[in-house]
Amino acid sequence: MEVIFTGLRKSGHCDLEAVEMAARNASHRLGAKVLERLLSAxxxxxxxxACDCGHQARFHQMRAKHLLTVLGPITIERPYYVCAHCQAGRSPRDRELDVEAVACSPGVRRMMAVVGSEASFEQSRQQLELLAGIEVPAKAVERQAEAIGADIDAREQVAIQQAKQLELPEVCAPEVPLLYIEMDGTGVPVVRAETEGRAGKLEGRPAHTREVKLGCVFTQTTAGAEGRPVRDEDSTSYVGAIESAELFGLRLYTEAWRRGWSRAQKKVVLGDGAAWIWNLAGQHFPGAIQIVDLYHARQHLWELFARLFPGDDKASKRWLARCLDRLDQGKIEALVKIIGTLQPASEELAKSVGNEAEYFERNAERMRYPAFRTQGLFVGSGVIEAGCKTIIGHRLKQSGMFWTVHGANAIIALRCCRLSRRFEDYWADRSSAA
Ligand SMILES: [Zn+2]
Structure with missing residues (x-):
């Protein structure tokens, strides 16, 4: 404190920032001393x-434990016990304080999880230092954020297992008139070991990314001007992971159940044309209205157009306009007919044309856009596309980032939890369990 006051008096000039930072450090140090006493009392x-083996462990000695707290490093003394039967040693006090096998207090770990879910671990390290006066290596932020993300996912797995055995508790959420599910896939750059033996997008070259499957659930209770659909504010929750479609299906089903899927009056599944999406929709969400994202369907036509008519004369533009119009009108059979009358110049083009005709044919019932609009439904999967950007892109696809599947999944679980507004509940839950 002395230093601060002399700093203030010097030459009548006051560097407030230097003083306030010094004062914060001093009060942290003082607080740390108090905390140390309290905890070592x-x-x-x-x-x-009681030992975990069923026998009794005897008091052995008092032992010191170093802990990093929000007030800085402290050392506490706590009794240490050794079991004569199984030789295991333990300090029950650590479990009580929720610091078993970790060197950071719960308060510090929570901060690490929150900043580590938002920014790179190095940026997180800098923020912790600037904002909280906590000095830790970036690696420590990574370890803690990932441990908490992994714990969130482990809890999710318990619910998923219950869902698998049809043992989910009844939902007490209010009945919703309209519930949406959207899903999409997006690539995340991974370390080399995670792509070994996997084919890349370019033939003969290994993949550098793994696909994250992301799903969201949201509700709609009102329609805006001209009957346009409006998503209920703060109603979107997310789940996602790098995993097989089968596992992801159960994950998304569990989330939908939690959100009142079984009691929704009307249900909609929205996605692009990817086969796995509609397989999951059929398997886990029967009875839902299935809609292919209109913008993806248009994209298919634009791409086909670009391949077929490299020069853009009036006639070919008219062709595209007619196709887009049929699509908007949900007249997919007519659209397929137009595509079918094409006479592609090469075998390769003929193949693309065939594929596209097949794509529209297969998804025809998912493209009755006027009927969907009449019911006031969304016809675009913009919510999940934005989710791919905010949840995955902003945090996991920054330049120079390469993830392990375990690390990526932990951070995805953490971000989904936070962006679904569930992190505070999770944290309260786990502290009370500890
Ligand atoms: Zn024992």
Whole structure:
């Protein structure tokens, strides 16, 4: 404190920032001392405690533990017990304080998880130092954020197992008139070991990314001007992971159930044309109205057009306009007919044309856009596309980032939890369990 006051008096000039930072450091140090005393205060000492092996462990000695807290580093003394039967040593106090096998207090770990879910671990390290006066290596932020993300996912797995065995608890959420599910895939750059033996997008070259499957659930209770659909504010929740479609299907089903899927009056599944999406929709969400994102369907026509008519004369533009019009009108059979009358110049083009005709044929019932609009439904999967950008892109696809599947999945679980507004509940839950 002395230093601060002399700093203030010097030459009548006051560098407020230097002073306030010094004052914060001083009060942290003081607080750390108080915390240390509080935590080391001798309670009535138990001579024996139960060991996990079923026998009793005996008091061995008082032992020091170094902890990083929001007030800085502290050292606490706590009793240490050793079991004569299985030789295991333990300090029950660590479990009580929720610091078992970790060197950071719960308060610090929570900060690390929050900043680590938002920014690169190096940026997180800098923010912790600037904003909270906590000095830790970037690696520590990474370890803690990933440990918490992995814990969130482990809890999710418990619910998913219940869903698998049809043992999910009844949902008490209010009945919703209209529930949407959207899903999409997006690539995340991974370290080399995670792509070994996998084919890349370019033939003969290994893949550098792995696909994250992301799903969201949201509700719609009102329509805006001209009957346009409006998503309920703060109603979107997300789940995602790098995993097989089968596992992801159960994950998304569990989330939909939690959101009242079984009690929704009307249900909609929206996605692009990817086969896995409609396989999952059929398997886990029967009875839902299936809609192919209109903008993806248009994209198919634009791409076909570009391949077929490299020069853009009036006649070919008219062809495209007619196709787009049929699509908008949901007249997919007519659209397929137009595509079918084409006489492609090469075998390769003929193949593309065939594929596109097949794509529209297969998805015809998912493209009755006027009927969907009449019901006031969304026909675009913009919510999940924005989700891919905010949840995955902004955090996991920054330049120079390469992930392990485990690390990526932990951070995805953490971000989904936070962006679904569930992190505070999760944290309260786990502290009370500890
Ligand atoms: Zn034992």
């Amino acid at each position: 001798p309670a009535a000492l138990e001579l024996t405690v």
